[in-house]
Amino acid sequence: MLPHSFIMIAAIVIIVLTQTLIVVSSVPEADKISSLPGQPQVIFQQYSGYITVDESQQRALFYYFVEAEQDPASKPLVLWLNGGPGCSSVGVGAFAEHGPFQPGDNNVLLKNDYSWNKEANVLYLESPAGVGFSYSTNKSFYASVTDEITARDNLAFLQGWFTKFPEYAKNDFFITGESYGGHYVPQLAQLIIQTKTKINLKGIAIGNPLLEFNTDFNSRAEYFWSHGLISDSTYEDLTRVCNYSSIRRLIQNGDLRGDCDRVNNLLDTEVSNYIDEYDVTLDVCLSSINQQAYVLNQLQETQKIDVCVGDKTTKYLNRKEVQEALHANLIGVSKWSTCSGVIHYDYQNLEIPTIPILGSLVKSGIRVLVYSGDQDSVIPLTGSRSLVNGLAKQIGLNTTVAYKAWFEEKQVAGWTQVYGDILSFATIRGASHEAPFSQPQRSLVLLKAFLEGKSLPSIA
Ligand SMILES: *[C@@H]1O[C@H](CO)[C@@H](O)[C@H](O)[C@H]1NC(C)=O
Ligand SMILES: *[C@@H]1O[C@H](CO)[C@@H](O)[C@H](O)[C@H]1NC(C)=O
Ligand SMILES: *[C@@H]1O[C@H](CO)[C@@H](O)[C@H](O)[C@H]1NC(C)=O
Numbered sequence: 001m002l003p004h005s006f007i008m009i010a011a012i013v014i015i016v017l018t019q020t021l022i023v024v025s026s027v028p029e030a031d032k033i034s035s036l037p038g039q040p041q042v043i044f045q046q047y048s049g050y051i052t053v054d055e056s057q058q059r060a061l062f063y064y065f066v067e068a069e070q071d072p073a074s075k076p077l078v079l080w081l082n083g084g085p086g087c088s089s090v091g092v093g094a095f096a097e098h099g100p101f102q103p104g105d106n107n108v109l110l111k112n113d114y115s116w117n118k119e120a121n122v123l124y125l126e127s128p129a130g131v132g133f134s135y136s137t138n139k140s141f142y143a144s145v146t147d148e149i150t151a152r153d154n155l156a157f158l159q160g161w162f163t164k165f166p167e168y169a170k171n172d173f174f175i176t177g178e179s180y181g182g183h184y185v186p187q188l189a190q191l192i193i194q195t196k197t198k199i200n201l202k203g204i205a206i207g208n209p210l211l212e213f214n215t216d217f218n219s220r221a222e223y224f225w226s227h228g229l230i231s232d233s234t235y236e237d238l239t240r241v242c243n244y245s246s247i248r249r250l251i252q253n254g255d256l257r258g259d260c261d262r263v264n265n266l267l268d269t270e271v272s273n274y275i276d277e278y279d280v281t282l283d284v285c286l287s288s289i290n291q292q293a294y295v296l297n298q299l300q301e302t303q304k305i306d307v308c309v310g311d312k313t314t315k316y317l318n319r320k321e322v323q324e325a326l327h328a329n330l331i332g333v334s335k336w337s338t339c340s341g342v343i344h345y346d347y348q349n350l351e352i353p354t355i356p357i358l359g360s361l362v363k364s365g366i367r368v369l370v371y372s373g374d375q376d377s378v379i380p381l382t383g384s385r386s387l388v389n390g391l392a393k394q395i396g397l398n399t400t401v402a403y404k405a406w407f408e409e410k411q412v413a414g415w416t417q418v419y420g421d422i423l424s425f426a427t428i429r430g431a432s433h434e435a436p437f438s439q440p441q442r443s444l445v446l447l448k449a450f451l452e453g454k455s456l457p458s459i460a
Contacts, residue, residue, distance in 0.1 A: 182209025
């Protein structure tokens with residue numbers, strides 16, 4: 001009798017204990033990364049895996065999540081979205097811009113001293129399906145992907161992710177991104193508000209964002225000209241004969257001919273193939289341009305910035321053992337690539353202006369930061385600055401911090417202006433389209449101030 005009930009109680013205790021253990025730890029445990037091949041030892045946790053966004057269509061998005069180096073429970077949660085449309089936030093954002101590691105030579109990962117996980121828990125999402133390791137088993141999905149679909153799937157992703165990581169629901173939440181993220185980021189924020197989804201959204205930050213097709217693309221001409229990349233006569237053609245937004249539109253429609261074709265050819269020839277249009281002062285990665293590039297082998301290698309990090313990331317993420325460590329699968333594609341080769345994004349969507357969405361976010365009390373790497377000729381600072389300034393006027397926000405230089409280590413790190421203490425613009429001096437890639441330290445200072453809702457540092 002006694003031994004019998006003892007065995008029963010013991011059995012019940014064991015069952016309850018195992019179940020509790022499974023409930024508490026099984027889900028994130030499965031996504032926990034024990035270690036990435038070649039990584040140095042770190043004190044924070046990393047997770048990666050899939051969140052299903054459409055059960056019946058078997059559509060799932062891949063994420064990589066790095067907890068803050070210290071005290072993750074009290075640090076904000078930051079979602080990062082690269083643009084394209086169709087480029088990977090894991091490949092570009094995490095491994096080339098502001099993640100904890102960057103691929104170096106000999107299969108080694110180097111520690112990034114200015115990783116954004118010094119200030120936040122950072123979530124990198126490959127979106128929409130068809131980008132990176134994210135997939136849809138029904139390939140018809142890829143035929144026409146739109147901003148609306150992307151925003152809806154991103155929201156479904158967040159809901160699934162918070163179910164997996166419920167402890168992060170109480171942290172302040174921010175959405176950040178760059179380039180075509182100028183669409184993804186505000187559109188996702190707006191959808192969270194419209195659907196009244198319980199997410200602790202506090203602000204958004206977008207770098208060199210596409211906000212308004214004509215303003216952004218037409219600002220390129222003056223940028224090229226003022227930086228000496230094109231001649232006076234080509235600049236005049238771009239203002240009088242065919243402006244760049246028209247050229248861009250015709251290229252997208254496969255319809256570039258006549259005068260616009262002629263102006264575009266002049267532009268291409270004068271700028272040359274050996275300029276990285278995403279940073280007009282940075283050297284190019286010669287191995288990734290073409291064989292002829294070796295003719296220019298007198299070009300110096302830069303010391304601080306590895307301009308070939310993109311190539312190294314592609315190699316790294318295509319290694320079998322790396323994919324296993326990341327719990328990543330290649331579904332419907334033969335290799336991981338920086339920008340999707342399977343998605344047909346609806347290019348008409350590039351023309352959707354997102355600047356009015358920034359206005360409505362501000363009105364809902366969401367903090368908005370637009371920042372610009374000032375060496376980028378693809379979405380130049382001048383277009384973004386005038387759009388933000390115009391928005392402030394339109395919605396009646398007065399300047400609360402007048403245009404002024406901000407500082408990092410006693411050097412000017414850029415310029416900034418703040419409107420109504422809720423909408424801000426900032427440049428990052430010497431930074432590319434992918435600002436944290438070429439100015440990691442200044443970018444981290446900017447992120448910290450943004451997350452804390454503080455002004456950028458003045459001279460010490
Ligand atoms: C696949 O997706 C397409 C477009 O999204 C949809 O119309 C079709 O019904 C789907 N096919 C199946 C088998 O679910
Ligand atoms: C660009 O060119 C188009 C077509 O000629 C014209 O409609 C548009 O007003 C121009 N935009 C600017 C800003 O010059
Ligand atoms: C903005 O400035 C104008 C002119 O100085 C002033 O009349 C107005 O009240 C200010 N608006 C706000 C919201 O502070």
